[in-house]
Amino acid sequence: MTAYVALLRAVNVGGTGKLPMADLRAMAKACGFANVSTFIASGNVLFDSDMNEAGVKAALEAQLADYAGKRVPVLVRNADEIRAIIAADPFPDAHKSRHLVYFYDTPQQDDLIAGCRDVNGERLALGTRELYVDYGDGIRFTRLKIPGSVDCTGRSINSVRRMAELFTPT
Numbered sequence: 001m002t003a004y005v006a007l008l009r010a011v012n013v014g015g016t017g018k019l020p021m022a023d024l025r026a027m028a029k030a031c032g033f034a035n036v037s038t039f040i041a042s043g044n045v046l047f048d049s050d051m052n053e054a055g056v057k058a059a060l061e062a063q064l065a066d067y068a069g070k071r072v073p074v075l076v077r078n079a080d081e082i083r084a085i086i087a088a089d090p091f092p093d094a095h096k097s098r099h100l101v102y103f104y105d106t107p108q109q110d111d112l113i114a115g116c117r118d119v120n121g122e123r124l125a126l127g128t129r130e131l132y133v134d135y136g137d138g139i140r141f142t143r144l145k146i147p148g149s150v151d152c153t154g155r156s157i158n159s160v161r162r163m164a165e166l167f168t169p170t
Helices: 021-028 052-066 077-088 157-166
Strands: 003-009 034-038 046-049 075-079 101-102 123-125 129-136 153-158
Touching: 003 052, 003 077, 003 153, 003 157, 021 034, 021 046, 021 052, 046 052, 052 075, 075 077, 077 157, 101 157, 153 157
Parallel strands: none
Antiparallel strands: 003 046, 003 075, 034 046, 101 129, 101 153, 123 129
């Protein structure tokens, strides 16, 4: 079995996109995933599965579409990928609450960073299928616009580190 984390886009505990984590755990179990747990109420579910990444994504997105009545994008990484994201962090000196990792399904081209608008002190770097952003003075002051941001979901580096710790050591 492979240990995975599924990161849901546009999910929270209140308002638009409301999804109780108990319901998310139930959906993951209905997909046949084992050792299911959630991490903070922003759509992070950790589990084990014999499926490949594409199968995991399809199964969970189908459950979520039935639940929400619309497509809920899911980005999937295995435990080794999450650990590699942390190891490759280009901004280890960044303030942890102002440092985000944006997850994409596919590798992004260098022109993603060139296409960003209103960059004002933020540092940006591409990972394998991620975009690292150090917001410097803070996210609430930024005007940064990332092209294609509807195709990704972001998590703070603190959350990514914590999820890595939640995986069973290999």
